[in-house]
Amino acid sequence: xxxxxxxxxxxxxxxxxxxxLNEAGFSTLMVTKNQVWDCNSFYAQGGVTIAxxxxxxxLHIEDTLKAGSxxxxxxxxxxxxxxxxxxxxxxxKYGFRFEPNVTxxxxxxxxxxxxxxxxxxxxxxxxxxxxxxxxxxxxxxLVFDILVDNDVxxxxxxxxxxxxxNIYANNVLIASGGIGALYKYDTNAxxxxxxxxxxxxxxxxxxxxxxxxxxxxxxxxxxxxxxKLLLTEALRGEGAYVVDENGKRFLFNYDKRGELASRDIxxxxxxxxxxxxxxxxxxxxxxxxxxxQKRFPTIYYKLKDYDINVPYELIPISxxxxxxxxxxxxxxxxxxxGFKNLYAVGEVSxxxxxxxxxxxSNSLLECxxxxxxxxxxxxxxxxxxxxxxxxxxxxELFKNDDKKYKNLLREQMWKNVGIIRTKEGLNEAIEFIExxxxxVGRMAKLRFLTAKEIVKSALERKxxxxxxxxxx
Ligand SMILES: Cc1cc2nc3c(=O)[nH]c(=O)nc-3n(C[C@H](O)[C@H](O)[C@H](O)COP(=O)(O)OP(=O)(O)OC[C@H]3O[C@@H](n4cnc5c(N)ncnc54)[C@H](O)[C@@H]3O)c2cc1C
Numbered sequence: 001x002x003x004x005x006x007x008x009x010x011x012x013x014x015x016x017x018x019x020x021l022n023e024a025g026f027s028t029l030m031v032t033k034n035q036v037w038d039c040n041s042f043y044a045q046g047g048v049t050i051a052x053x054x055x056x057x058x059l060h061i062e063d064t065l066k067a068g069s070x071x072x073x074x075x076x077x078x079x080x081x082x083x084x085x086x087x088x089x090x091x092x093k094y095g096f097r098f099e100p101n102v103t104x105x106x107x108x109x110x111x112x113x114x115x116x117x118x119x120x121x122x123x124x125x126x127x128x129x130x131x132x133x134x135x136x137x138x139x140x141x142l143v144f145d146i147l148v149d150n151d152v153x154x155x156x157x158x159x160x161x162x163x164x165x166n167i168y169a170n171n172v173l174i175a176s177g178g179i180g181a182l183y184k185y186d187t188n189a190x191x192x193x194x195x196x197x198x199x200x201x202x203x204x205x206x207x208x209x210x211x212x213x214x215x216x217x218x219x220x221x222x223x224x225x226x227x228k229l230l231l232t233e234a235l236r237g238e239g240a241y242v243v244d245e246n247g248k249r250f251l252f253n254y255d256k257r258g259e260l261a262s263r264d265i266x267x268x269x270x271x272x273x274x275x276x277x278x279x280x281x282x283x284x285x286x287x288x289x290x291x292x293q294k295r296f297p298t299i300y301y302k303l304k305d306y307d308i309n310v311p312y313e314l315i316p317i318s319x320x321x322x323x324x325x326x327x328x329x330x331x332x333x334x335x336x337x338g339f340k341n342l343y344a345v346g347e348v349s350x351x352x353x354x355x356x357x358x359x360x361s362n363s364l365l366e367c368x369x370x371x372x373x374x375x376x377x378x379x380x381x382x383x384x385x386x387x388x389x390x391x392x393x394x395x396e397l398f399k400n401d402d403k404k405y406k407n408l409l410r411e412q413m414w415k416n417v418g419i420i421r422t423k424e425g426l427n428e429a430i431e432f433i434e435x436x437x438x439x440v441g442r443m444a445k446l447r448f449l450t451a452k453e454i455v456k457s458a459l460e461r462k463x464x465x466x467x468x469x470x471x472x
Contacts, residue, residue: 009175011041013346020375044122045232047115068355105360183321184414198446209326211457216322281314334374356466
């Protein structure tokens with residue numbers, strides 16, 4: 001069976017792209033690793049940025065560029081903001097309505113972040129859109145290869161129920177998300193491991209800005225699961241403070257915007273304060289309990305499970321890996337550089353909108369705007385591949401020691417490729433990666449390839465910029 005388009009992933013980028021393809025009568029197969037909700041989109045808390053009106057657009061653009069250290073691709077940011085104006089109506093017409101009140105998050109000049117279900121925005125949007133999705137769907141299917149020849153993509157290889165298959169299509173759209181599992185502390189869904197970025201490297205597909213990794217400043221890391229609990233930026237946007245064990249709001253020593261400075265600045269400040277021996281907390285005691293429970297239900301109940309009596313008790317926090325700005329280089333229609341029918345959308349891609357640091361809640365917006373653009377481009381090009389068969393890659397997908405090496409990699413990345421980077425640390429990380437890569441199975445090797453690219457890019461960029469911070 002051959003599809004018009006195979007979509008790798010089941011997050012927002014995948015589902016929103018699929019909507020337009022299906023509406024145009026394109027047969028679409030969505031393939032995902034675990035269950036449909038095992039994705040970062042499902043866990044998004046804060047919301048979706050939407051410029052308030054034509055007048056707010058230049059300010060949204062300016063905020064995005066400022067947060068990104070002006071390293072962003074301006075044309076892409078303009079598209080993002082301009083297209084956002086129509087998004088709320090488009091979603092409403094489709095049947096999805098945000099809560100009416102907008103909120104403000106760090107580095108936004110005004111309130112313009114829309115949410116739903118309190119802090120369960122991702123879950124609400126994802127559930128709604130997936131219920132309406134008309135794609136063919138294959139879950140519990142691990143993509144381990146993309147079938148490419150010269151500048152054409154022919155399909156993918158998957159492992160499903162312990163069997164390997166090739167599936168063919170006229171177009172392939174990668175919407176496989178970021179790289180959370182490469183770091184010891186991260187906020188990402190457990191499925192997000194940077195494997196497709198590794199595949200891209202293997203296939204000679206260009207990645208860009210891989211050193212630009214964002215660490216979220218306020219994460220509750222004392223959890224037994226690898227995915228740590230994010231404490232949304234909306235908390236600080238709506239009044240929560242960051243304090244140390246003496247109750248001091250030390251962030252003002254680092255930036256006059258205090259809690260509302262951009263994520264890279266707040267994360268670094270917390271990290272440095274911790275290195276001086278301080279403990280750091282989020283103080284949410286200014287919220288009324290009933291309001292907190294309604295506005296931030298996910299956080300409220302999760303913290304109660306850990307015996308933290310919010311909003312009365314301080315929440316211990318630390319920065320943790322959250323988002324990668326770098327990714328597969330694409331054009332303004334999310335088409336992969338150098339390819340006729342290969343697309344990348346969402347966190348796996350690099351459209352250039354986020355520059356050196358993503359403005360809060362611009363990511364779901366990017367999934368919406370560039371997902372639609374990719375779908376429209378696929379429809380317009382209507383590319384047909386010739387019928388070509390590929391051998392299935394016979395490399396062993398898993399080896400016995402994979403878990404051990406994946407954990408060592410997470411330690412290395414956190415220690416040496418984290419919030420503050422040094423030449424020595426980066427070299428240590430590269431050495432570890434190179435010495436370990438041939439000891440693991442194919443899937444782990446793809447992670448290692450991605451990690452190596454991050455470290456290489458971090459070594460190449462000797463000056464600090466945005467989220468990439470080097471002291472030597
Ligand atoms: C806790 C949290 C809160 C966030 N809050 C916000 C917010 O409020 N606002 C905002 O704008 N952004 C937020 N973000 C960021 C945002 O959620 C993500 O950047 C965005 O959802 C990415 O969407 P995506 O569709 O590109 O990828 P994802 O939603 O992560 O989906 C990726 C998909 O690819 C699949 N996949 C990966 N590898 C394979 C493989 N080898 N084979 C098969 N399938 C594979 C995964 O299983 C998954 O289905 C948050 C992120 C997190 C982690």
